[in-house]
Amino acid sequence: MRRAIHLIEEVDFRPMNSRRPLEYLTWLTRYKREDEERAAPELTSGMSIRSREIDLVGAFYAVGITGHPQFKAVTLWDCHGGWDGGWRQMMEIYQGVDERLFLSDIDDLRFSAYSRPLGAAPGCPPLGQAPAAELYLFENARVRPGAALDYLHAVRTERAPLLAEHGHTLVGLYEVLFCDTEAVTVWAVSLDDHLATQRARDAALGLDDEVEPDPRLLDWGKRARDYLEGRWRETLLAPFPGCRLAPGSPPG
Known part of the structure; x- marks a missing residue:
């Protein structure tokens, strides 16, 4: 059994505007639901990689009073197939540095985003x-x-x-x-x-x-x-x- 590979991303929104996390999370969950019916991955203008193998499992609003910067969103992704599946699809979009990488429907909505790849440890639940x-x-x-x-x-x-x-x-x-x-x-x-x-x-x-x-x-x-x-x-x-x-x- 191959190791499960995931991605976690923390997104900040500045200047402090409480509507921006709502707009971002609404946009993200809507388009990823659409991707569940997608037969093959595709690099698109405005939304980057579209794939059912890059699966948005958790989209969260960070509870600021527990220690997060306000306002903040956190997303948790499952790379189906591990290194050779969803992770490969994400990496392939950087080959040739396609100009579509630099177009996004949410330009200027986010202030910063910090992504980290995660490897499941032994005994980690699916x-x-x-x-x-x-x-x-x-x-x-x-x-x-x-x-x-x-x-x-x-x-x-x-x-x-x-x-x-x-x-x-x-x-x-x-x-x-x-x-x-x-x-x-x-x-x-x-x-x-x-x-x-x-x-x-x-x-x-x-x-x-x-x-x-x-x-x-x-x-x-x-x-x-x-x-x-x-x-x-x-x-x-x-x-x-x-x-x-x-x-x-x-x-x-």
Whole structure:
């Protein structure tokens, strides 16, 4: 079985205009739904590569109050067929640097976009089977050089069972490719379970005496430092209506 390859992109919109993320996410989810019926990939003017193998699984509005720059969108893509499938199709559009690469229907809508290729770590659930949820917990961790897969193994074997008890479903365990210092994890969670988890952690710190504490949540933070080096952050993402992971969306 070949390794699953994905892409995550973080998009910023400036000057601060709250309508721009809405316009972008509406445009993106609409045209990618159209691509599901496409028989063959095609490079088009205004929309770049059109392909069903480059599959938009998650389109999210970043919940700014959890630590994202405001306003921001995040997208999660599945490259069907891995390196020789959707990834190859994306790379082929750069051969000859076709002028259509420089035309877009959303020119001047985005301020910046930061894309990172992701490689599924051993034990990573198939992205096509990810459940729809109210919220997604998005972790970006800077690890010691070369420690990404070791860290993700610890997440899968130690943290995932713990968070499952708190209503979190593991969606992705990803090594950020073309570097050796970054890992990404994604979890599906309801708002109620998110809040309950935070209160259980507060209680373990002695800061909430109305709920049951779970000191294991603190223990994981200490364990994670065996692998981390530098910045670690978790933020929340809200799935945009029309994407695969939004509640009520038709299955892919």
